Amino acid sequence: METKHVCASICDRLPTPLSANHPWLVDWNIEAEEDDSRDHIDYTVRDPLSHQRCQIPSHLGKRIRGCSYGWVILSNHPHNDMWSLWNPMTSKIIRLPWLISRKGPNIIQQCCLSSPPDEPGSVFMVTAERYAIVFCRLDRKRKKLKWVEMSYAKQMRSIAGCDSFLYSLTSCNSKVYALTTVRSNLSVVHIDIMVKGREIVISLLPYMEVPYHYMNGCLSSTPFLIGCCTELFYVKLGLNGVGHITKETVGAVLVFKLDMTNKRWEEMKDFKDAAFFLDLAHDYSAFYSAAVPSGLGGYVHFLDRSGKVIHSYDFESKTIALSSMPACGAPLLECRLHGEDTENEMRVSSARDGNSNSTRIEAREENMEPCLLNFPFDVLKVIMEFCVGVEYLNFRATCKKCQSAAPVIQWSKGGRLHTYSLVSPWLMVLDKELGVISFIDPMFGDKYFIKTPRELIGDLRIYCSMYGWLLIRRHEGPLTFFNPFTSDIRELPFAPYLDSYCFSAPPTSSDCMVVGFTTRGKWPVYIHFVGREPSWRRFHLNFGVDGLRSFHFATLYRRNLYALYNNGGLGFIDTDNPDFTWCEGPRSSCTSPKQNFLMKCDEQLLLVVVSEFGECVEVFKMNDSTEWEKTESLGRYTIYICGKACLCIEAKTPEMANKIYFPRLHSENRKIVFYSLETRRYHTSDVEESFGGDFMGTKHHLDPHVWIEPSWL
Structure with missing residues (x-):
C-alpha cells in the first residue's frame, strides 16, 4: 500500500461543501482495485482528529503531485502518462x-x-x-x-x-x-x-x-518558490547533516516576499495569519495559505523526506515541533510572567473600568493575604532566603507581604544564584534578532535572560561549549571565547574557517589548548596554545581514511585527541608524536539514520547513538582494547548532548542520575526532555510517567543553542 499526503489550500471563491476557511491535509490511501475500502481522508490543521472520509474509485492508482488554485494535480506514478485535475470542493474532474x-x-x-x-x-x-x-x-x-x-x-x-x-x-x-x-x-x-x-x-x-542570507552555519539548503494570488515568496530551509549527522536536518528557516513594484526581496519576520506547507517527501511541492484560523498562523509546516513526520516551525518562538502523520503540529500559546511589575499591571488594567472596580480588586487582594500566608514576617524572610531566580520573582509577585519579605536582588552580584546554578548545566539560546541570551534550567524549567554584549550581536556560530565558556565566531569575525555569565570576551589570533573545534581548559588557564579540524586543504589540524603563543600551529597528517568528510566532537582523553569522523568511526591523534589512528564505530541496533555523540565521562570514553527521531538510544563505552562495549546504565552520571556540546557530569541530585538530557522542550508543558536509561522512555521533570518513546510531541530551537555549565569565574 502506498500513502501520499499533500497540503491543499482551498480558494475562497470556489463552492465550498467542505470548509474553506483553512487548509486541508489530504491523505490518499491507494490499494488494490478489488478492495472496496479505498478512500481519501481530509484532515484539518485546526483539528487533526477531525476529518471527512469519502470513496473515489476513479482515483485508484493515482498519486497527488501538487495543488494549485484549489485543484489537486494527479498522475499515475511511476509511469506519469495519465494526468488529471480534481477539485475536492466541487468534485469536478478534468482528465x-x-x-x-x-x-x-x-x-x-x-x-x-x-x-x-x-x-x-x-x-x-x-x-x-x-x-x-x-x-x-x-x-x-x-x-x-x-x-x-x-x-x-x-x-x-x-x-x-x-x-x-x-x-x-x-x-x-x-x-x-x-x-x-x-x-x-x-x-x-x-x-x-x-x-x-x-x-x-x-x-x-x-x-x-534570489536573496542571500547567512544560514546559521548550515552547509546546504533547499529552496522553494511559492506563488499565491499576486504574491511571490521564496522559502529557504538551511540543512545540516554533512558529517556527524547521517540524515539532513533543518537548521534554519528563512522566508522572503517579493515586492512586485520595486522588484526587491523583503525578509518576513512575522506572518501572523498565514502559513506555508512544504513537501520534502515527494515532489518538493509548496503551498501558501494567506488566512488561517486565529492562533494557527505564523508557521512553516514541512513534511520530511520519510513522509511520516511533520515539522512545524514557529516564527515567534523560533522552534520546530515534531508530530506524526496525519496530525499537523498545532501552535501553542505562550503565557509570560511579568515578575516584579505584575502588581502594577493589575492596578492599571483594572483602573480602566473605573475607580470602584480598582478599589474592589485591591481590597480582595489584601483580604486574601492572611489566608495565603499565616506566617510571621521573620519566618517568611527566612523562607525567602532559600528561593532563587524565577522562584524568587514568582514569590515577590504573589502579594505585598511577599514583596516586602523578598527585596530586589542583583543576582549577577550575589552568590545565591551562583550556588543554585551549579546543580546542572543550562540550555543556552542566542536570539540574534532581540539581542537576548536565555538560559533554561532543566530541573525546574525556569528561564533566565541576559543581554547579548553589543560586539556579539548578529549572526553567531557556536563551535564548542566547555567549562562554562563558548568558542564562537561572528560572521566574518574572529574566533572568540565568551563567558555569558561574566560577559568576558577573549579574541583569538586569526584562524581559517574550520569544520570543528575543541579546547582543553578554560581560556583563563595556562594549559588551555584549542584544536581545530578541517577536511579541506593541505593542513587538516590547527592547534593554538592560548597564553603561550601568538599564532596557530598547522599539522599535516596522513589520515588514511577514504572519503573523509568531517570531524566532530573532538575530545581530549588520556593524552590523546579523539574525534568522530563521518558520523561513525573514531579517530585519535597522539599529541606527543602527532599521528592519526582510526577504528570503526560500534555496531548499533538503530536501523534509521542516526547521530553519534562522543564525550569523556570520568575515566571513560563514551559514545551515545541516537536514531533520527529518538526511537532508539544506545550508550557505548570504550575498553582498554579500544573496542566498544554497550552499557545499560550511567550509574550516578548524567549526560547532556546537543550538536555543539557533549557533557557528562556527576549528578548533583539522585533524580538526575542515569539520564540523558536533550535540547528539546515538551510541546505542552515546555519542560526540558530527558531519556531515562532505567525506563527506556522519555520524561520531563513535570511528570513521573513517561510521555513517549520518541521525539514526537517535542520541539527544538533553531537559533544557536548549546548546553553550558554555569561558571561565574
Whole structure:
C-alpha cells in the first residue's frame, strides 16, 4: 500500500461543501482495485482528529503531485502518462490526454497550473528530465485537448551560459515562475506564456536573483518558490547533516516576499495569519495559505523526506515541533510572567473600568493575604532566603507581604544564584534578532535572560561549549571565547574557517589548548596554545581514511585527541608524536539514520547513538582494547548532548542520575526532555510517567543553542 499526503489550500471563491476557511491535509490511501475500502481522508490543521472520509474509485492508482488554485494535480506514478485535475470542493474532474513522448520515457520533475482552468489561456505544464517542457492548454471550447513538447535547453543556455534545469515551478498573478542556476547564482526565471490564436508560445525570461542570507552555519539548503494570488515568496530551509549527522536536518528557516513594484526581496519576520506547507517527501511541492484560523498562523509546516513526520516551525518562538502523520503540529500559546511589575499591571488594567472596580480588586487582594500566608514576617524572610531566580520573582509577585519579605536582588552580584546554578548545566539560546541570551534550567524549567554584549550581536556560530565558556565566531569575525555569565570576551589570533573545534581548559588557564579540524586543504589540524603563543600551529597528517568528510566532537582523553569522523568511526591523534589512528564505530541496533555523540565521562570514553527521531538510544563505552562495549546504565552520571556540546557530569541530585538530557522542550508543558536509561522512555521533570518513546510531541530551537555549565569565574 502506498500513502501520499499533500497540503491543499482551498480558494475562497470556489463552492465550498467542505470548509474553506483553512487548509486541508489530504491523505490518499491507494490499494488494490478489488478492495472496496479505498478512500481519501481530509484532515484539518485546526483539528487533526477531525476529518471527512469519502470513496473515489476513479482515483485508484493515482498519486497527488501538487495543488494549485484549489485543484489537486494527479498522475499515475511511476509511469506519469495519465494526468488529471480534481477539485475536492466541487468534485469536478478534468482528465488530460495520455502523455506519450517519442523522445523517451516521461521522467517528470515538476508540474504547475498557470491559472484556474476556467480562465482563458490556462495551461497545465510539466518539466521533463531532458530539458523539456510539456504543456496542455485547458481550452474547454476545444473538443480534444493535446500535449505539446518543447525544449528549453537553447533558451536556458542564452540566459545562464550553460545547461541548467528548471525546478520549483509556481504561478503568481497568472504568471509562471521557476528557479534555476544562472552563472553559479540561484535565480528566478519567468516562464512567459503567450496565446496566439490556437497556438501557445512559451519563452524563458530572466527575472531576478534570489536573496542571500547567512544560514546559521548550515552547509546546504533547499529552496522553494511559492506563488499565491499576486504574491511571490521564496522559502529557504538551511540543512545540516554533512558529517556527524547521517540524515539532513533543518537548521534554519528563512522566508522572503517579493515586492512586485520595486522588484526587491523583503525578509518576513512575522506572518501572523498565514502559513506555508512544504513537501520534502515527494515532489518538493509548496503551498501558501494567506488566512488561517486565529492562533494557527505564523508557521512553516514541512513534511520530511520519510513522509511520516511533520515539522512545524514557529516564527515567534523560533522552534520546530515534531508530530506524526496525519496530525499537523498545532501552535501553542505562550503565557509570560511579568515578575516584579505584575502588581502594577493589575492596578492599571483594572483602573480602566473605573475607580470602584480598582478599589474592589485591591481590597480582595489584601483580604486574601492572611489566608495565603499565616506566617510571621521573620519566618517568611527566612523562607525567602532559600528561593532563587524565577522562584524568587514568582514569590515577590504573589502579594505585598511577599514583596516586602523578598527585596530586589542583583543576582549577577550575589552568590545565591551562583550556588543554585551549579546543580546542572543550562540550555543556552542566542536570539540574534532581540539581542537576548536565555538560559533554561532543566530541573525546574525556569528561564533566565541576559543581554547579548553589543560586539556579539548578529549572526553567531557556536563551535564548542566547555567549562562554562563558548568558542564562537561572528560572521566574518574572529574566533572568540565568551563567558555569558561574566560577559568576558577573549579574541583569538586569526584562524581559517574550520569544520570543528575543541579546547582543553578554560581560556583563563595556562594549559588551555584549542584544536581545530578541517577536511579541506593541505593542513587538516590547527592547534593554538592560548597564553603561550601568538599564532596557530598547522599539522599535516596522513589520515588514511577514504572519503573523509568531517570531524566532530573532538575530545581530549588520556593524552590523546579523539574525534568522530563521518558520523561513525573514531579517530585519535597522539599529541606527543602527532599521528592519526582510526577504528570503526560500534555496531548499533538503530536501523534509521542516526547521530553519534562522543564525550569523556570520568575515566571513560563514551559514545551515545541516537536514531533520527529518538526511537532508539544506545550508550557505548570504550575498553582498554579500544573496542566498544554497550552499557545499560550511567550509574550516578548524567549526560547532556546537543550538536555543539557533549557533557557528562556527576549528578548533583539522585533524580538526575542515569539520564540523558536533550535540547528539546515538551510541546505542552515546555519542560526540558530527558531519556531515562532505567525506563527506556522519555520524561520531563513535570511528570513521573513517561510521555513517549520518541521525539514526537517535542520541539527544538533553531537559533544557536548549546548546553553550558554555569561558571561565574
